[in-house]
Structures are given as structure tokens and as C-alpha cells.
Amino acid sequence: MKATELSIPGVWEFVPQQFPDDRGNFLVWYDAEAFVDALGFEMTVAQTNHSVSHQGVIRGVHWADVPVGQAKYVYCPRGALLDVVVDLRVGSPTFGQHEIVRLDTTEHRAIYLSEGLGHAFVSLEDDTVMTYICSARYAPTREHIVNVFDEELALPWPTDLTPILSDRDAKAPSLAEVKAAGRLPSYDECQRFYETLRAGEKPVLKS
Incomplete structure (x- = not known):
């Protein structure tokens, strides 16, 4: 499995080796050893999620308070999607920038x-499936959201699709509003948290 850190620190792309034959195909979509080699720690698996989306469905932009936050390892076993990662860490050298894969x-x-x-992501085909591993369980009181169409973020969503959003996503606040409310994570605090992971400490979600 090939692992590459992208232009935003903390975003990694993993490309598995495939083994097709006359029966079909085989691959390993998550390899703990390859993950540790790339990031220096083993991912905690607290929850695994599975979503099915119609073409044009957009979900996001979501994140959770750090600590403990919620890291995600995202995979698409059916259909196709554009996965979008946005750097919302205040003080980050890539703050406000995005990666699309x-x-x-x-x-x-x-x-x-x-x-x-x-x-965030947008489904490019009907019945697209996203499966993802989460490092922490979903905690509604720690979960936050910013509008996917925020002009400051300027995310390049496909123009040939009719966007479908939940009411919550459609009514999400702007980046400026969330920043003014003090809800964005701190880059320095995130870096300190990543160090605890590399040191082998297990994050604990406190009530």
C-alpha cells in the first residue's frame, strides 16, 4: 500500500495494491502496519460508519472539538465521490485551504x-457508498459544521450536478461566523494532540 501526505499537513492518501484475476479482484483497503509506517501511530477504531447517497448529495463540512476530535479514514466501496478535506485549524499555514480526492x-x-x-463530500453516482473508520465515537455536543457553499472557502463543487443537502447542512453558518464564535480548532492544540498519539497515548473522550 502506498501512503502519501498531501499538501495539507495531516491529510494522507492511501492507494492499495490490487490483485485481479479471473474470479474478480482483491485488495486491502486498510493496513494497520502501513498506517503506522506513514503516521507513526496506530489508528484507534471507535466507530465505523456507512452511508449511501444519491447522485448530487453533499454532506459536510463537519468536524469535532480537539481534544479529542474525530479522525476519519474514508473509503468508497461502491460508486464514486469527491472527498473534500478543509483545514479549519486556526494558525495553520494552510488554514482555509482544501484537498479534493x-x-x-x-x-x-x-x-x-x-x-x-x-x-465533506459529494456523491457523483446514485447509490454511492462511503465507509469510514472513526477514531472517536460521534458526540453531538462536540460536533460542528460550516456551510459547504461558504464563499470564503470557495469549494469547487461540480456544476453539472443538482446539489442535495440536509436541512442542517443547508442552514450551516459561514466560516466567519464559526470563527467569531470561537468554535474552530487551534492548530497548536491539534499538533499537541497528534504528539500524544505518536507517543502511544490513547485519547479518552470526557463528558
Whole structure:
């Protein structure tokens, strides 16, 4: 498995080796050893999620308070999607920038995004499936959201698709509003948290 850190620190792309034959295909979409080699620690698996989306569905931009945050390892076992990672860590050298990676059943790429990074995606086909590993369980009181159409973020959503959003995502606040409210994560605090992971400490979600 090939692992590459992208232009935003803390965003990693994993590309598995495939073994096709006359029966079909085989691949390993998550390899703990390859993950440790790339990031220096083993990912905690607290929850695994599975979503199915119609073409044009956009979900995001979501993130959770750090600590403990919620890192995600994202994979698309059916259909195709554009996975979007936004750096929302105040003080980061890439604050406000984004990465977009196509996840599909051709390359079978997977994306890891560290705690404190915002996550969104758009489904490019009907019945697209996203499966993702989460480092922490969903905690509604720690979860935050910013509008996917915020002009400051200027995310390049496909113009040939009719966007479908939940009411919550459609009514999400702007980046400026969330920043003014003090809800964005701190880059320095995120870096300190990443160090605890590399040191082998297990994050604990406190009530």
C-alpha cells in the first residue's frame, strides 16, 4: 500500500495494491502496519460508519472539538465521490485551504484526515457508498459544521450536478461566523494532540 501526505499537513492518501484475476479482484483497503509506517501511530477504531447517497448529495463540512476530535479514514466501496478535506485549524499555514480526492472503485483510494480537519463530500453516482473508520465515537455536543457553499472557502463543487443537502447542512453558518464564535480548532492544540498519539497515548473522550 502506498501512503502519501498531501499538501495539507495531516491529510494522507492511501492507494492499495490490487490483485485481479479471473474470479474478480482483491485488495486491502486498510493496513494497520502501513498506517503506522506513514503516521507513526496506530489508528484507534471507535466507530465505523456507512452511508449511501444519491447522485448530487453533499454532506459536510463537519468536524469535532480537539481534544479529542474525530479522525476519519474514508473509503468508497461502491460508486464514486469527491472527498473534500478543509483545514479549519486556526494558525495553520494552510488554514482555509482544501484537498479534493476522487474515491471510487477503480483506484480504490482511501483518505485519512486528522483531528481538527473539516470533512465533506459529494456523491457523483446514485447509490454511492462511503465507509469510514472513526477514531472517536460521534458526540453531538462536540460536533460542528460550516456551510459547504461558504464563499470564503470557495469549494469547487461540480456544476453539472443538482446539489442535495440536509436541512442542517443547508442552514450551516459561514466560516466567519464559526470563527467569531470561537468554535474552530487551534492548530497548536491539534499538533499537541497528534504528539500524544505518536507517543502511544490513547485519547479518552470526557463528558
